[in-house]
Amino acid sequence: MIDWSGYLGLILQGAVVTVELTVMGSALALVMAFAAGLGRLSRFWAVRALATTYIEFFRGTSIFVQLFWAYFVLPFMGITLTPLQAGVLALGLNVGAYGAEVVRGAVQSIGREQYEACVALNLGRWQAMRHVILPQAFLLMLPTFGNNAIELLKATAVVSLISLTDMTFQAQVVRAQTGNTLVPFTTILILYFAIACVISYGMRALERRMARGLDGVRS
Amino acid sequence: DDSKLEQLKAQGFARIAIANEPPFTAVGADGKVSGAAPDVAREVFKRLGVADVVASISEYGAMIPGLQAGRHDAVTAGLFMKPERCAAVAYSEPVLCDAEAFLLKKGNPKGFQSYADIAKDPSGTIGAPGGGTEEKLALEAGVPRDRVIVVPDGQSGLKMLQDGRIDAYSLPVLSINDLVKKANDPSLEVVAPVVGAPVYCDGAAFKKGDEALRDAFDVELAKLKESGEFAKIIEPYGFSAKAAMSTTREKLCAAK
Amino acid sequence: MSQPIIKIDGITKSFGSFKVLDGLSLEVKPAEKLALIGPSGSGKTTILRILMTLESIDGGHIQIDGEHLYHMERNGQLLPADERHLARMRQKIGMVFQLFNLFPHKSVIENVTLAPMLTKGVKKADAEKRAMELLDMVGMADKAKSMPAQLSGGQKQRVAIARALALSPKIMLFDEVTSALDPELVEEVLNVMRKLAAETDMTMLLVTHEMGFAHDFADRVLFFDRGKIVEEGKPDDIFRHPKQERTQAFLRKIIAAGHRV
Amino acid sequence: MSQPIIKIDGITKSFGSFKVLDGLSLEVKPAEKLALIGPSGSGKTTILRILMTLESIDGGHIQIDGEHLYHMERNGQLLPADERHLARMRQKIGMVFQLFNLFPHKSVIENVTLAPMLTKGVKKADAEKRAMELLDMVGMADKAKSMPAQLSGGQKQRVAIARALALSPKIMLFDEVTSALDPELVEEVLNVMRKLAAETDMTMLLVTHEMGFAHDFADRVLFFDRGKIVEEGKPDDIFRHPKQERTQAFLRKIIAAGHRV
């Protein structure tokens, strides 16, 4: 008789790793998204070029290649990361590149008249960005950020490539040990969906909170 | 120099890579790693003064790059010794030996006994792990690339055979036996050993440059074999201690 | 005659190959109330935007209060203005927009206090005290805590006026501040502006299609066409006895469309 | 007196919990020209949209030309109308929108010919001949091949009028057809509508804030407030001697805002 409760426990351990990866990867992605997204709008040519290179590189190559590099090639350059660090790095940088375009798009979609009002009130560039543009743009970014976080969640399934015992990997282990395919894979499908639902519910709640009294921003 | 060993002693554990392939390795429902390869490694390292091993399950393809990148201190995963591999890593003396087997449909409808048989049948397809010995043997026997299906893991291979997607699935004998046992499927048949395929043995693989550690490992491994402990560890899993003791790294690495 | 507070000297401005302003010159006296009228596309908005430094100029000079706006004097030479110079000059000028441009994520009072606190380092308590005075003046004190989305167009525009006044500019620019409002809401905004015109000695430039209001409000009316001042004079002269053919045609059309003059 | 072409009988309409129309009744005679005026939100647009079947009603009855609009008679019973019945009734009604709603991917002439060809099976050549007559009438014949994006607002609105006329409806509905236009472009559209009013015997319902035009155009003016007709009468009576307090207040505001009455 197969000890299912034990093996489901294994899958749950994998779920913890998956959630860790998702949370930390999202945090890194958020930082990169703002850095690169605002970088692309910079006045300085060099900053723009740097941000564009980062974005195009990470959007252009596949996450598989990036993971492999972070884990197996970086050590040759003297940087040895734990599997979790490598996973977070690759996922965060990859999703951050997509998020950067969201940041840029949202900032640019704030009407020109808001910038003009800032000039007329004599606010400096950074003041205008900090107090007027970003607070409005952030609200526009939220839904897409939610989608990006779910994309990141799904991408964690490929980290088994670098020996991280995430949920999909544990399902593979259970499958090899028990010879049963249906149970482990159905379990993780449901778990992935549950986590995705939590993310999108949380994002919508945050959006509602921030949008209070603000119909003007989201048209 | 033994600085590597000293370092492992100091930190109290060695990191080893293992495969997700019973009975070379097994993962209990409690998550505990056992199986022939890690058990031997654990015992030898203990005798070397390294209290514990931390095992991480790894894809076959990721093992050697992981070793080279310094992610594991050793690979104990049924990675059979072959001349090219001996050039890429530093092997210990042999630990687990096994021959190759085919898993086939009942009655072996196409009559496959060797890799060459598959090469001769223009519609014959064979499944094997990517980068594994079996893939290489099949290709060397003349099976064209598009008839060698790269299968990610044993259960997938089994499933593909059951679903009629491949005609044969090749793994070491004990792995195939374990699969068949778990599948409990009377419509399958095993051909073991495959005709003309050599017997292979694996060893613990170390990074090039860690030969000192490897040599220390060999010393303790030899003692283990002599004491009969070795047989006690691996025979419950179905492996033969005699096979491992009757050959040497030198022979296996030189074999063509 | 006192020194002009605004002195525009032969400025030109093109968008692409289209010349919007072509050697325009104009002097405005302190405390003067000017109305700019003229057909769509004649460059009225462009003039205000240039004074607010929202557009740059291609040629010519502008002086505000005796100082160059787009140039700085350094060792007797005129150099293009840098951001610091522009920021200093902008302190003298405020602008109210057709579409209000309130900050939708800030409450009414935050809209008014934001700039004084950030650009002049005014303390929060002081900024709020002054903001309440201004909101009171435009009749919006009771909505200080509201968000812009909760206000009608006329209320938004009154807040926008208070916000511009909070920086105490010497010059105020108004660009069609009522044309996006429902007809019934126009009057409340015009009332605020009448009061402003009567009570302060700010210099005011007003672009409008409300000929009736331009007539009552302005000391002087400028009629623009194709980037040039075609005719100027006292409101009565321009509206009752326009001399130029183009002014007459324009006023005829406006009247026909149902607007009172 | 001839039979009314529109007979509205006690209709109600709510959006959520907000009652926009509350038991409204109205009769319109064939060829009559009606102007609907009143404050923002009073339900003027809603009435037109209900007649065009763009909104449904919650209660009451509407008859067009003696036939029920939202109901069908079957064996002496009144059933809710199905899509076929609605489609047949819509043939009698045309509508011109505030924002024109031209089809941006079709040229001017295609905009005008599309509906007759698709809904009445008119041949292309015939549809185009008639379209050119209509475009000529609204002064747009020379722009027949243009795309809507190349037209000014006033031109767009004239095309929209031609498009609605192409189906030869008995009733035309106009919802603030000039309020999105630049003041100078208003007149060209109003001229077309004057011509239309004079030359055809279509029934016309017009919602407008242009009191001057309403006065000249309409046989009868209805003053709406909060979903009710508060006052109705000849233009002269309504505009010069309004009886109701609410009508007087409304007109005062409009006049103060600079509109001619």
Add this chain to the structure above:
Amino acid sequence: MEWDWDFVWQIMPTLIQGVKITILATLLGSVLAAVVGLGIALARRSPNKLLSRPVGFLAEFIRGTPLLVQLYFIFYVLPDIGITLSPMVAGVIGLGLHYGTYTAEVYRAGIDNVPRGQWEAAKACNLSARQTWTQIILPQALPPMIPALANYFIAMFKETPLLSAITVLELMNQAKSVANSSYRYVEPITMVGVFFLVISLISVFALRWLERRYGRIG
């Protein structure tokens, strides 16, 4: 580890084999995703709740779970109920279904982006529902969708390495196989990266052109 150019040239033909499979899978997957997406979008708009609700839930489910796991399901679990697909077919179906849930959103946005006034004008012109869709709504809704759709096809292209899990010999799988038998990893994997980057950059330029040509939606 040294970079070895000779080795790179040696493995190039194998990798190019993989690229061909990758591109083929992407093209077929794109066609399927375009069709599936339209189906989902229309079903979700349907007034029939028995159709729109389940389809909506299914689409959300597919979108919230990893493609890798879905591929395992299609390839290894479906045969249990008698559906045995070849690796390529299973891969294309997986890609098509997964990305169909994305393209469905594009279709929805494109249709919603047609102003309400257009629906109303169509009604005032007395056009039928079918005429409204074919003559008024879709001609306006489709062109702006093209860049957004193309965007997803590029994303799909970059996810094809997942097909190696179901034994499709696409680029990544070929590279891993080469690497495993030669014990040289850096060159094959880096070359895979280069291939992806080059094809993506070309697609990005194509995309920019599409955006200029057709505009874009939200």
